[in-house]
Amino acid sequence: MAAVVVAVLASVVVISYSGWWNPSNTESLAGRDPANAELYIDPDMQSIAAAREDARFDPIATTPQAKWFTDWSTSETVQDDVGDYLDGAAAADAVPTVVLYRIPQRDCGSWSTGGAADEQEYRDWVKGAAAELKGHDDALVIIEPDALPQLGKCEQGDRLDTLTFAVDALATTGARVYIDAGHENWLSAAEAADRLSKVGVDKVRGFSLNVAAHYTTQREIAYAEDVRSELSKLGITDVHYVIDTGRNGAGPQGDNCNPPGARLGHEPQLFEGDALDGFLWVKNPGETDGACRGGPASGFWAPAALDLLGLDQDERTSSQLSAGWIRLGAVGGAGLVGLVAWALARRRTRDRLRGAAEHAARQVP
Incomplete structure (x- = not known):
């Protein structure tokens, strides 16, 4: 019995953490050479705190x-x-991605x-941000x-003069700087x-979309x-460019503020040898777009994250399922049944996520 439990537990670990993308998908579909560099995962991301409470958010x-x-x-x-x-990115030997988002009259009073x-x-x-970025030629900066x-x-x-000032200041840092150009x-x-x-894109790496x-x-x-x-x-x-792919798995939405139909x-992935420098998750998936559709003005919002993952709002959390298995485990054979049920639930979640990713993959040439 113990050996069987261990074997099933091992399969659960594989199901839970093997990932729901095929690492080669982006490479082959993009038709470009992936760069040999890892992007940085900031330990202060709000999704990490959320995932500690609910493992469904692990993919984010x-x-x-x-x-x-x-x-x-x-x-x-x-x-x-x-x-x-x-400093955190350097310690992790990973590429940092910085977004500067504080221009006066930001978003013209919208969300x-x-x-x-x-x-x-x-x-x-x-000027303060530029001073700290100086010499960080591995950093990506979106203006x-x-x-x-x-x-x-x-x-x-x-605004043109204000943006030109920012471009000029950041152009001296050595970082890879991208001016946002919408979509x-x-x-x-x-x-x-x-x-x-007009704002000096010729002085920096390029633009973001x-x-x-x-x-x-x-299409981007x-x-x-x-x-x-x-x-x-x-x-x-x-001129080079990067594209935010964090929430475009289901394509355009009728409303860009916490749309329920959006998917990861x-x-x-960074690329080299081409004008496309990379796919990035710029907007943090799962964080609200604003106080719309019942969401908060800022911060991580579970309903938005679950939508992106293609999960039902009322589905029990993985931690609840796991706790249920532990309780069943006390009664021997019933514990194994609970563990298998938990594994199957995790597999179903993974399959839904893979389906979303494959749908997105079909959009890339």
């Missing part, structure tokens, strides 16, 4: 994601804040409203998601190229190449 908690520096990080603390994160009080405070903040596409949407001062359904490729050129959005990877790659073509007409060549997309 164990996947590298970006670190957002927003209003919680001030001009006085930003150097320490960024430095602590970079992610906020930002620095004025342009001078923002400039001081950016102000949505700020460039929202140009002129609200009273925002001289395929926001600006035409020509307009995106024009705006990118699909941050916090849900457009398919295939096509859009990115159109933007690059328009940039070349302006005399700007050798391709796992993060």
